[in-house]
Amino acid sequence: xxxxxVLVLGSGGREHALALALARSPSVTxxxxxxxxxxxxxxxxxxxxRSLGGASLAPDAVxxxxxxxAIDLVxxxxxxxxxxxxxxxxxxxxxxxxxxxxxxxRLEASKAFLKRxxxxxGIPTAPFFxxxxxxxxxxxxxxxxxxxxxxxxxxxxxxxxxxxxxxxxAKAAAHAMLVERVFGEAGACIVIEDRLPGDExxxxxxxxxxxxxxxxxxxxxxxxGDGDAGPNTGGMGAFAPVAVSQELLARIxxxxxxxxxxxxxxxxAPYRGVLYAxxxxxxxxxxxxxxxxxxxxxxxxxxxxxLLDGDVAELFASVAAGKLDExxxxxxxxxxxxxxxxxxxxxxxTPRTGDPIRGLEQLGSASSTIVHAGxxxxxxxxxTAGGRVLSVVGVAETRESARVIAYERASLIEFAGMQFRxxxxxxxxxxxxxxDETPKGNDQ
Ligand code: AMP
Ligand code: GLY
Numbered sequence: 310x311x312x313x314x315v316l317v318l319g320s321g322g323r324e325h326a327l328a329l330a331l332a333r334s335p336s337v338t339x340x341x342x343x344x345x346x347x348x349x350x351x352x353x354x355x356x357x358x359r360s361l362g363g364a365s366l367a368p369d370a371v372x373x374x375x376x377x378x379a380i381d382l383v384x385x386x387x388x389x390x391x392x393x394x395x396x397x398x399x400x401x402x403x404x405x406x407x408x409x410x411x412x413x414x415r416l417e418a419s420k421a422f423l424k425r426x427x428x429x430x431g432i433p434t435a436p437f438f439x440x441x442x443x444x445x446x447x448x449x450x451x452x453x454x455x456x457x458x459x460x461x462x463x464x465x466x467x468x469x470x471x472x473x474x475x476x477x478x479a480k481a482a483a484h485a486m487l488v489e490r491v492f493g494e495a496g497a498c499i500v501i502e503d504r505l506p507g508d509e510x511x512x513x514x515x516x517x518x519x520x521x522x523x524x525x526x527x528x529x530x531x532x533x534g535d536g537d538a539g540p541n542t543g544g545m546g547a548f549a550p551v552a553v554s555q556e557l558l559a560r561i562x563x564x565x566x567x568x569x570x571x572x573x574x575x576x577x578a579p580y581r582g583v584l585y586a587x588x589x590x591x592x593x594x595x596x597x598x599x600x601x602x603x604x605x606x607x608x609x610x611x612x613x614x615x616l617l618d619g620d621v622a623e624l625f626a627s628v629a630a631g632k633l634d635e636x637x638x639x640x641x642x643x644x645x646x647x648x649x650x651x652x653x654x655x656x657x658x659t660p661r662t663g664d665p666i667r668g669l670e671q672l673g674s675a676s677s678t679i680v681h682a683g684x685x686x687x688x689x690x691x692x693t694a695g696g697r698v699l700s701v702v703g704v705a706e707t708r709e710s711a712r713v714i715a716y717e718r719a720s721l722i723e724f725a726g727m728q729f730r731x732x733x734x735x736x737x738x739x740x741x742x743x744x745d746e747t748p749k750g751n752d753q
Contacts, residue, residue: 311623313381313382314378315337315341315382315384317345318371318383318385318386320345320349320682323610323611325349326614326680327605328342328354330621332357333355333621334623340357345359346684346685347684348684368397371398372404375402375404380404382407382625383395383405386604388418388464391414392417395408405629407582408582408603408604413579416573416584418464419462423601424437426572429572430571432565433565438500438501439499439500439501440487440498440499441498443484446487446499450483453501455503456473457473458470460502461486462496462498463497470600472541507597508590509587509589510561510588510590511526511527511606512526513584514583516566516570516580516583518570520635521567521584525551526550526551527548529609542652542697543657543696544607544609544650545650546648546729546730557590565586582604583605584601585602587601608700611702612646612647612702616640617640619636646711649701649730651700652697653683653698653727653728654726662693662694663692664725664726665687665690665724665725666698666722667723668723669691673701673714677703679718679722680699682700683695683698699722703717712733716731
């Protein structure tokens with residue numbers, strides 16, 4: 310059997326969750342994480358996991374690191390290194406890497422590119438306007454006369470999409486981006502698109518560019534407060550699977566995922582890796598594409614990995630080699646996962662760091678896992694080191710039991726200013742896309 314040493318790039322909850330899944334893979338002997346966090350050094354996992362703690366994720370530095378540690382497979386967590394061409398550099402050095410090359414990572418690096426691909430491929434998406442000029446933006450907003458979302462073309466650390474309610478708010482967002490340059494060059498070009506109603510789903514497909522392996526549908530809770538109140542965050546919790554109908558899933562594959570892969574092949578930038586489509590399901594059932602991400606979602610990864618049995622490393626390696634092996638893993642039926650994010654004081658604006666975390670060592674239930682994100686070892690203590698500090702994941706046969714397990718385990722953890730939502734995966738959060746028996750086109 311293949312024996313693999315795997316390197317995961319990144320430092321968040323997504324990367325810890327990936328490291329845990331890779332460590333469970335029978336083909337893996339060791340998982341290294343660059344830079345990692347306080348949780349990604351662990352000898353009790355199936356294969357050992359170790360943080361390298363280095364600084365750079367630049368392509369050349371990653372190639373050197375992979376050579377130094379005799380790495381067989383690199384799994385890239387965040388979009389930044391993908392957009393800088395880390396996979397191109399690793400492939401040129403003969404090292405297998407899971408993730409798209411730079412040219413394909415443009416799907417996330419440029420919202421204007423995404424919208425043009427969607428338009429060419431006939432993928433349902435919100436009507437839009439692309440501009441570099443504030444006067445044109447203001448005119449479009451007035452003429453369009455509906456609520457819009459204003460987005461930076463380039464990457465803005467998850468903060469570049471402003472959902473607005475009035476033309477004044479929309480113009481202020483366009484002005485901030487184009488004139489004040491609050492997002493720097495990322496906002497030198499903007500996309501203005503209609504604000505769509507509906508339910509948002511996170512759909513992840515692992516792909517070699519032609520074939521797809523669609524993971525269970527997940528839902529993220531983006532707002533900071535209960536009942537979806539307050540500002541958007543990177544994600545305050547997630548659950549999977551969302552019980553969407555077979556019909557909706559088939560439409561998402563046929564109308565969103567496969568046309569994207571076709572369009573990328575035609576554009577000369579075949580897409581390999583995981584494609585994470587943010588889909589807004591309209592009240593009439595149309596799956597509108599909001600965005601493509603070229604990496605796994607965070608915190609979606611924390612709830613997707615526990616649903617996979619088999620060898621995740623083998624799945625990723627097959628994609629890196631250009632031939633998807635969808636038999637490497639199986640999706641567990643009758644298993645649900647819920648992740649509750651514990652965030653730092655001041656998140657999402659100015660998270661405070663350095664607060665000691667208590668309760669990590671207490672035993673929870675066997676089916677709960679603590680996934681680290683913004684954490685750091687300080688002497689014998691573990692302290693907060695970022696906005697999203699931990700995700701507490703519960704896994705059980707039903708979503709409700711998984712939810713109870715996650716919240717019970719979360720209640721054992723404490724740090725000053727800790728914030729978390731109480732309604733992750735709660736009944737009231739589920740709307741149109743939920744039960745299979747929902748009549749077609751019904752928004753209730
Ligand atoms: P994005 O950066 O494109 O992922 O957008 C961030 C978030 O803004 C999404 O997850 C949605 O919740 C929201 N959003 C983006 N585009 C739209 C849209 N056209 N209509 C409604 N909400 C949107
Ligand atoms: N959960 C949202 C994201 O990963 O972009």
